[in-house]
Amino acid sequence: MCERKDNKGSSRRDFLRMAAQGAGGMALVMVGGGHSLVSANAVSEGGSDRRGPMEYDPSKHRYLYVIDVDKCIGCGSCVRACERENQVPRHFFRTWIERYQVSRTGEVYVDSPNGGHDGFAPSETGADISKAFFVPKLCNHCDNTPCVQLCPVGASFVSPDGVVLVDDKRCIGCSYCVQGCPYGSRFIHPETHTASKCTLCYHRLVRGESTACVQNCPTGARQLGDSRSLGDKVAEIVATSKVHVLKPELHTEPKCFYVNSSREVR
Amino acid sequence: MEHTKHIWRAAFLLIAVLTFVIVGRHFLVPKSFGEAGYYRYDALFEHMDKEPRHGAPDACADCHDDIAAAKAGGKHAPVKCEVCHDVLASHVKDGEKVADMRINRSWELCAYCHQRLVGRPALVAQVDIREHLELSAGQAIPAEACVQCHDKDAIHHP
Numbered sequence A: 001m002c003e004r005k006d007n008k009g010s011s012r013r014d015f016l017r018m019a020a021q022g023a024g025g026m027a028l029v030m031v032g033g034g035h036s037l038v039s040a041n042a043v044s045e046g047g048s049d050r051r052g053p054m055e056y057d058p059s060k061h062r063y064l065y066v067i068d069v070d071k072c073i074g075c076g077s078c079v080r081a082c083e084r085e086n087q088v089p090r091h092f093f094r095t096w097i098e099r100y101q102v103s104r105t106g107e108v109y110v111d112s113p114n115g116g117h118d119g120f121a122p123s124e125t126g127a128d129i130s131k132a133f134f135v136p137k138l139c140n141h142c143d144n145t146p147c148v149q150l151c152p153v154g155a156s157f158v159s160p161d162g163v164v165l166v167d168d169k170r171c172i173g174c175s176y177c178v179q180g181c182p183y184g185s186r187f188i189h190p191e192t193h194t195a196s197k198c199t200l201c202y203h204r205l206v207r208g209e210s211t212a213c214v215q216n217c218p219t220g221a222r223q224l225g226d227s228r229s230l231g232d233k234v235a236e237i238v239a240t241s242k243v244h245v246l247k248p249e250l251h252t253e254p255k256c257f258y259v260n261s262s263r264e265v266r
Numbered sequence B: 001m002e003h004t005k006h007i008w009r010a011a012f013l014l015i016a017v018l019t020f021v022i023v024g025r026h027f028l029v030p031k032s033f034g035e036a037g038y039y040r041y042d043a044l045f046e047h048m049d050k051e052p053r054h055g056a057p058d059a060c061a062d063c064h065d066d067i068a069a070a071k072a073g074g075k076h077a078p079v080k081c082e083v084c085h086d087v088l089a090s091h092v093k094d095g096e097k098v099a100d101m102r103i104n105r106s107w108e109l110c111a112y113c114h115q116r117l118v119g120r121p122a123l124v125a126q127v128d129i130r131e132h133l134e135l136s137a138g139q140a141i142p143a144e145a146c147v148q149c150h151d152k153d154a155i156h157h158p
C-alpha cells in the first residue's frame, strides 16, 4: 500500500521538476509561488535550520499502528497517558476506549464512559452477553484522508512520514474536518478554538520515543511500527497476519490496523 | 497611431493585475507553504518542537534503580512507572527534581486494571472489589482500600 503511494509521490515530483524546467516552467513557478515547485523534492534535505535539536528525516519513516483487541483490558492507561502527554482538555479525547458487549440475540451495547479515562464499571446491560471486548480508538492516520481534503485553508496535512497533523496557526476552526472524519477523531479545542486530534505524539517520534499511549499500555495491546525500518516487528504483523481496518468501505486507507477485532466494531 | 493607446492601456492593466496577484500572494501565502505539499511546512517543525512529558521507558531507573530492579522481577514489570504515578516532566526538569512525584493511593487506580469486568481478558488478576472487601450493600469502598493490604513493596515487587 505504501509502495504505491511512494510511486505516486515521486512521479508527481518528476512531473513538477520537468514542468519547472520546461518552456512553461517560468509561468508555473510564478503561479506556484516561486520556490515551492522546484524544491518539492527537498523534503529530506532543506530546512535543516528549522530542525531544532534533533536530526530527524521524515522521509526515512512511515508509521503504522497495530491494536490487538484481545490484549486490551480496558484500563484506560493510554487515555490518561495521552491526556498528560498532550494536555488534552477534560472530556475531549485524542484516543478513547470503547467497550463492546454483544448479547446472544445479537444486540450490541457500546459504551465509553468519559472515553475510558476513568476506567469501566461492571456492566449493567442486564442482557445475556455472549461476547465482550474493549476496543481502543484513535485517529487512523489515513493515507487517503477525508479531513485533509475538506480543509479550506490547508491547515490539515499528512506529514512526509504519514502522520495526519493540524497546523493550529492556520486553522480557522470551521470544523469541516471534525464533521468529515468518519472515525470521530477530531474535536475543536475549547481554548484554542482550532481543530485538535491525535498527532501520533509526533514530538516523541522525532526524538526516537514511542507514543505515550503505546509506551504506557501495560499489556502491549497497542503497538507502533515503522514500515520503512527494516525488520520492524509491527510492520511484520501487518504484513503477515490477518488484520482489519475500520470502515474499509470508505477507502480511507487507515494506517491503524486491528487484530482479533469483530464485525461489531465500526 | 490611434490604437497604440489601447494597447498601452491593456498592457498596463495586465501588468497591474499581475503585480497585484504576485504582491498579494507574497503577503497572503504564508512562508514555507507548499514546500512539501499543500500546507505550511514549518508547521511540521512546530509539532517537532513540543517537549515530551513522559520520560524514556527506563528514565526513572536513573535515580530509582532499587525500585526499578525490584519491579523488573515482579508482576508489575510491564506497567511503566508513569502509569500509576505521573509524567516525568511533573517531577524532573533538566535533570533536577522540581516537585515530589505523585503517589496515587486510591482504590480506583487499582480498579482500572483489576476490577473484574465482563469482557476483560484474563491477562491480569481480577477481583470484584466490593466482593473482595466483603462490603455490604450501600457501604462505600474506603478511599485507600487496596493499599492497606497491598502496600507499596507488594506493588513494586510481587
Ligand code: SF4
Residues within 6 Å of the ligand: A150, A151, A152, A153, A154, A155, A156, A166, A170, A171, A172, A173, A174, A175, A176, A177, A178, A194, A195
Ligand atoms: S477546523 Fe481547521 S483544520 Fe479543520 S477544516 Fe476547518 S480550518 Fe481546516
Ligand code: SF4
Residues within 6 Å of the ligand: A071, A072, A073, A074, A075, A076, A077, A078, A079, A097, A134, A136, A216, A217, A218, A219, A220, A221, A222
Ligand atoms: S492501556 Fe492498553 S490495555 Fe489499557 S485500555 Fe489502553 S490499549 Fe487497552
